[in-house]
Amino acid sequence: MRAQLAFFVLLALAVIAGPQVFAxxxxxxxxxxxxxxxxxxxxxxxxxxxxxxxxxxxxxxxxxxxxEPLAPLxxxxxxxxxxxxxxxxxxxxxxxxxxxxxxxxxxxxxxxxxxxxxxxxxxxxxxxxxxxxxxxxxxxxxxxxxxxxxxxxxxxxxxxxxxxxxxxxxxxxxxxxMQGLSLDPPAYPDPAHEEPLTWDDLVAQRLATRLVVTNAEVDAAFAGTLWEDDDPEARADPDGVYLDLWVVDIGPPSIARAVLDDDGFAELQRFLQISPNDEPLLLIESARHGLVGPEFVRNTAPDWISAEQGGFPVALRDADLIFDLAPDVPEGIAMILRTDRRLGFDPIRDWMLRLQAVRRHGVFQPQSGSIEFSINHATDDRFFLRPQAAAATPPWLSALRDRQTDMILLAALLAGLVGVLFFRMNQLAGTRLFTPIRLSVLALVIGFVGWWGQGQLSIVTVLGSLRATVDGGSFAFLLYDPFSLLIWAVAILGFVLWGRGLFCGWLCPFGAMQEFAHHAGRILRLPRLEPTGRWDLRLKSIKYVLLAGMIATAVLAPGQVDAVAEIEPFKTAITTLFIRDWYYVAYAAFWLAAGMLHFKGFCRYVCPLGAVMAIGGLVRGRDWIARRPDCGNPCQLCRVKCNYGAIGKTGEIRYSECFQCLDCVTIHNDDRQCVPLVLAKRPPRREPFKAASAKDMAS
Structure with a gap:
């Protein structure tokens, strides 16, 4: 405990005394x-x-x-x-x-x-x-x-x-x-502006703009190209309508109510609550062109549609909303696109929407050609407010959406694991299938969390956060990896509930690999090497010394942080799947091979991240492993069975070294293993009958 508190003091002094280096x-x-x-x-x-x-x-x-000086992300x-x-x-x-x-x-x-x-x-x-x-x-x-x-x-x-x-x-x-971009911060919809509008009002006030292109106009645009004869339908009906497009900015609530039904309006408002910086743009196309190509995927950038404002591109993306239009709005294919105002889009300044007409020539390996039709649009400024200054917000939202499915699966895994360990821990530890269940979870952690999700937490993140603190920098880099950030959040929650055990025992991919190595060693009947209790305690202090050295490196020689971080074999075993220089592979393989003889030696003695987790575990709010007066005196079964050496001779749990394997919980609750419970089940011992002697009878 005193050693861990000393490291907290060291960390605080490093942050206070470190040089304040700015870009x-x-x-x-x-x-x-x-x-x-x-x-x-x-x-x-x-x-x-x-x-x-x-x-x-x-x-x-x-x-x-x-x-770096202009965009220090x-x-x-x-x-x-x-x-x-x-x-x-x-x-x-x-x-x-x-x-x-x-x-x-x-x-x-x-x-x-x-x-x-x-x-x-x-x-x-x-x-x-x-x-x-x-x-x-x-x-x-x-x-x-x-x-x-x-x-x-x-x-x-x-x-x-x-x-x-x-x-x-x-x-x-x-x-x-350069010329072409407005330096004013972009306007945003005024939520207090209320105005009853109909579709006819939108058309009359040019809040809804229209682009109509006939088949003859499309043919004329492709005339003289390889693709001029590749649209028989246009040639057969030159007066027919090829494109009939309406464009409406539905960011202002009054305009959105005029074009969407009640359910669609409510769905849009929910979306804007999650993405308040996005400007939603409604497109309705009622002719044969359509809005997107056959290869289009929802929630991505549209392949046939682009936009620009002031000569610079406007990033468009499908909002992936399901909605219906109001009764008096023209029917057609409708979709809502979104663009981020923080990237410079200003809805009250004139902007241009472009649609591509694409033709393909040939059958087996068709050649694609395209022409563009454009329409200008702007929305009256009475619907908007303009901030005094634009807030510099990192583009983290796309990183989160790009991993939406992974995040949902990870959240379900973490919620299930935390829920079971918090509410049903004793039942889980008591089931005869506990070991297969635990190994299944660890296999999922290696495969999904580690290799697929790249969610192996690392001391690099801790040192990067320390460096950001010392340099007065931003922590926005954490948001670029929301998958790992969610694991960090749950690991920190685990500090309060269990100490270090949740992450180190259940969520660390490399720790899980070492545990499988241990089981492989038992199957192969390899000898098991264990230091004495005194040496075990001494070796466990190594990780704190290494952590102190890495903190000093982060503060005094930040350029060497990545070199010293190679103490962790995580990058080799998890991030690169052992595809690295041979000496990195040999180092990671050494710890896995050692795990077959000595249980999770890297985690127990060397891991600097484990030292951070142990220090963070000081905020643990309870002793969650039940103990009895007999634990430690005379019963030593839990201490002997503990693979981590986290139980003292007196029976107390050293939570800074506990990996939440639940082996001692299993023993504590099992009346066939726990010595005090076994003794309590035995009937009272009866004294044997002795015949009275003559002397006793005389007395």
Whole structure:
């Protein structure tokens, strides 16, 4: 207990005494070392490290800047990924180069080469394009306006942070140095504005705008191309309507009530409560064009539809809402798209919606071609309010939605596990199937939580949070991995209910792998090696010493944090599935092999995250393992059976070392194992009969 309190004091002193380091731009000389030929730096443009970019002959080539001072989104090490961006005067990326990063997956997992290859994709791309990290749905993205950047397997969250940093910094420079973007914060619907409106009112006031395209107009647009004869229906009926589109911004409640029925309006309001920064846009198409292609997937960006405002793209995404229209609204295919106002969309400024008409030529390997039709729309400012300043909110919501299914399954698993352990722990420990049940849960943790969900918690997150605290930075990097964040939340809840045992005993994928290794050792009848009680206590202090060293490293030499974090074999065994350099694989394999001879030695003696969990367990609110006066004196059965050495000779539970395996709970409640219960079941001992002696009779 005293050792753990000492580490709390050490952590507090580290946070207080650590240097307050904020993101400062590199010096001109430092930045020039990263510049590719033939560029040089010109005059500085501001105090955030933005320079004019000069080409051969002194020609103005655009701008050069770092991402960290302009868009300091922290990565999983707690520090931003810093990149050099070269942007031409038209907003086209000339180059993006890595300056510095400490992302654990790239430091010693996949290597920096994977990140550098990802950054090479930006050259030639425009910030006016809808750049998306990922892959298009379906076999062909024909006609889609989205520009896809190939992500990095097992590092999706990290490259998304890099992408958001690049785009955030580039748009910041564009807004300041280039024409086309409004610097005013975007307006948002006024919830207090009430106005009775009908569909006819919306049309008359241009709150609903219409685009009609005939078959003849489509044919004329494709004339002279490979696809001019690939729409027989248009050729047969030139006066027929090909596209009949209505566009309505339904963010303002008064407008939404005019176009949606009561249930649809209520569904929209529920959506806006969850996503208050999204502007919903209603599209209704009643002709033969439709709104999306056959490869479209709900809750993704529409493949045939794009938008722009002020020359810059507007990110659109299906809101995935089910609704019906009001009776007087034109019938047709309807969908609600959403766009995030925080990314610059201003609903009261004129914006343009584009729809692609896509044709395919050929049968076996068709070639796709497209043309665009556009319609301008703006909503009257009486429905909106404009904030004084835009709140800088990290783009965490898409990360959460991208893992929606995983999050639901994980939440169900965690809720079920916590519920059973809290309300039915004794029944669970008492069932004869307890061991198969426990091993099934641990197998699920390895497969789903670890390998699939990449939810292995790590000391890196703790040190990254410490570094963010010391540097005065943001903790937003935690939101980019909502899957792990949910496990953290439940682990912290477990501190109060059980101490460290919930995570270390049930939710740690590498801990589960060690437990399976132990069972394999028993099946193979390998010898079991156990230190004496005194040495067991000494060895358990190692993890606290390692934790202290890592805290000191995070404060005094933050650049070495990722190197010392390799004490954990988690990245090798879980994140990369043993696909790493041989010495990392050998290190992880050593601990698993050792687990066959010695029960979970890494967890008990070395794991710095386990030390953090043990310290956090000091907030445990109760002694949840029942004890009897006979426990420890004379009964020693639970102590002997405890694989973790978490029970003292006097019978007390050392909760800082308890992994919640429930073995002692099973013994305590079993009248066939617990010695005091076994003795209590025995009938009272009767004294044997003795014949009275003559002396006794005389007396």
């Amino acid at each position: 400062e731009p590199l010096t001109r000389a430092e930045l020039e070392r990263h510049l590719p030929q033939p560029y040089t730096l010109g005059d500085p443009q501001n105090d955030k490290g933005v320079y004019k970019l000069i080409n051969i002959g002194g020609i103005d080539a655009g701008y050069a800047f770092e991402t 922290p990565g999983f090490s707690g520090a931003p990924i810093n990149m050099l961006v070269l942007l031409d005067p038209d907003g086209v990326f000339l180059d993006v180069r890595l300056i510095e990063q400490n992302e654990p997956i790239f430091v010693s997992g996949l290597g920096e080469a994977a990140l550098r290859r990802f950054l090479e994709q930006y050259a030639g791309r425009s910030i006016t394009s809808s750049l998306v990290v990922g892959s298009p749905y379906g076999a062909e993205s024909g006609g889609s306006s989205l520009v896809y950047l190939d992500g990095v397997t097992k590092a999706t969250a990290s490259v998304r942070i890099a992408h958001e940093s690049i785009m955030g910094a580039a748009l910041a420079v564009s807004r300041e140095k």
